[in-house]
Amino acid sequence: MTLPEFHLSSRAQSMKASEIRELLKLVGRPSMISFAGGIPDPALLSVGLFQEAWRQVFAGPSIAREALQYSTTEGYLPLRQWIVAHMRQRGVPADVDNVLITSGSQQALDLIGKLLLDPGSTVLSARPTYLGALQSFSACEPQFSGLDTPQPTGSGAPRLIYLVPDFANPDGATMSRAARHQALDQARALNTVIVEDAAYSALRYDGEELPPIAALDAASGSIESTRTLYCGTFSKTLSPGLRVGWVCGPAALIRKLTLLKQGADLHTATINQMVIHHVASADYDAQVARARALYRVRRDAMLAALEHHAPAGLHWKKPEGGMFVWLTLPDHLDAGLLLQQAMRQDIAFVPGAAFHSDGSCRNTMRLSFSLCDEAQIEVGIFKLCSLIGQQSMARAVGV
Ligand SMILES: Cc1ncc(COP(=O)(O)O)c(C=O)c1O
Structure with missing residues (x-):
């Protein structure tokens, strides 16, 4: 979109819509397994x-x-x-x-x-x-x-x-x-x-x-x-x-x-x-207890699926709470490129570079477990890990 030729403030001039946010607008497709948004499960909204x-x-x-x-x-x-x-x-x-x-x-x-x-x-x-x-x-x-x-x-x-x-x-x-x-x-x-x-x-x-x-x-x-x-x-x-x-x-x-x-x-x-x-x-207390119970199960499902399917070179830590698991991929992989391929397989996540003011750490990604049930988590992590494994391998053999 072209802007009219008004004089914008320097702060407005430096603001850019992120490409990733644009891509993630497609996350609403019903077939999508989304590990992208850090948002509450709608079933918990009373x-x-x-x-x-x-x-x-x-x-x-x-x-x-x-x-x-x-x-x-x-x-x-x-x-x-x-x-x-x-x-x-x-x-x-x-x-x-x-x-x-x-x-x-x-x-x-x-x-x-x-x-x-x-x-x-x-x-x-x-x-x-x-x-x-x-x-x-x-x-x-x-x-x-x-x-x-x-x-x-x-x-x-x-x-x-x-x-x-x-x-x-x-x-x-x-x-x-x-x-x-x-x-x-x-x-x-x-x-x-x-x-x-x-x-x-x-x-x-x-x-x-x-x-x-x-x-x-x-x-x-x-x-x-x-x-x-x-x-x-x-x-x-x-x-x-x-x-x-x-x-x-x-x-x-x-x-x-x-x-x-x-x-x-x-x-x-x-x-x-x-x-x-x-x-x-x-x-309040009962709402928090319900949220904790649901998300704990999902966090554990995501960690178990990663244990099971992760290819060599993938690293993560167990979070004690919240909604996110942070993945570090082998150095040569770019999570932004991987997102484009994952979205074709109906899997979404947020590349980690988005969380660095200088756009660095392109080999990281954020996975949210708040929105998907255990079956979706298993399928999504399996597909994502297969994709990461293929990319690592392709790079190793110089494809
Ligand atoms: C770390 C953190 N702080 C603040 C917010 C903003 O939340 P809200 O404005 O809905 O309270 C978010 C939203 O995702 C967040 O992740």
């Missing part, structure tokens, strides 16, 4: 509970009018109170002034970028990391750097460290307790902010529950002296479509984020917040 919540909101004229009216930028107070209790359970001594409701945690990332980044500022993150965070921050034209790269202190220090400590998107990795302390020490030494993205943290299938970095940060004082902005969401547990998430941190930063949100969308849809509040109050 239609009945949401219908009842909607009915209750409209049952009383006064609450119905409140639902249909403008509301405060900070968010629906009862929902913020529910989040405060949830954060306290996770060891973060929050109060309502420490919580801002956002339109999904994606909006929290966008607002945090605007809060902290100027063109040329440095963002530190793991490599690979969540593509959507890179996209949000990119609008502020920062430079990205890996966690291990030595950084200057003072005015040239990184402005934020972005981390997904639990079952990260894309590589499923979990930061140990020691690594969380280390990240906090690094942030203190650089006098910078940690953005803790907790999108998947409710979805643990085994291993020890670990405290969020925000809790470790607050353990040495009150939340007001912390440097962690914790981004939470209901997308992976209750519903992604209602777009309700939150950011929790020191009140002074939350106030600034509230002003930025005011300029972006005034507030998150009031009725969506009310409905999420109803469902979370009635059934």
Whole structure:
């Protein structure tokens, strides 16, 4: 598509639609076995509970009018109170002034970028990391750097460290307790902010529950002296479509984020917040338990199928939770090219280069196990492994 000749901002000029997203638009074909999207299984979305919540909101004229009216930028107070209790359970001594409701945690990332980044500022993150965070921050034209790269202190220090400590998107990795302390020490030494993205943290299938970095940060004082902005969401547990998430941190930063949100969308849809509040109050723990039970079985099915079918040279680690298994292929294979061939056989995944700001690591791929049942996982992994095996072999004999 050609753009009209208006003068676009430098940030808009540098934005490109990814070829992979274009290719993955075909994933909706009914015959497709998709390991591509990190999205909840539709069977887990509790239609009945949401219908009842909607009915209750409209049952009383006064609450119905409140639902249909403008509301405060900070968010629906009862929902913020529910989040405060949830954060306290996770060891973060929050109060309502420490919580801002956002339109999904994606909006929290966008607002945090605007809060902290100027063109040329440095963002530190793991490599690979969540593509959507890179996209949000990119609008502020920062430079990205890996966690291990030595950084200057003072005015040239990184402005934020972005981390997904639990079952990260894309590589499923979990930061140990020691690594969380280390990240906090690094942030203190650089006098910078940690953005803790907790999108998947409710979805643990085994291993020890670990405290969020925000809790470790607050353990040495009150939340007001912390440097962690914790981004939470209901997308992976209750519903992604209602777009309700939150950011929790020191009140002074939350106030600034509230002003930025005011300029972006005034507030998150009031009725969506009310409905999420109803469902979370009635059934959050049970919903999470159902999701954990279903995804644990699927994760195990994917790991078993890989054990069974993987050709030599394929590597992966067992994720303790979340939705993803990260595969490393032999060095010479390109997952982007492999995707084109896999899609012809109705198999989809996301090539790993998409999760690197510099497009490197072309021999990696992300497989999501959240959407396919065990039989589909077995067939899909068998076909994918056969394809990888053929490509490795073709290369070895110089075809
Ligand atoms: C790591 C991570 N953070 C944030 C998000 C954004 O989620 P939402 O805006 O639906 O809360 C996602 C979505 O997939 C994600 O994987």
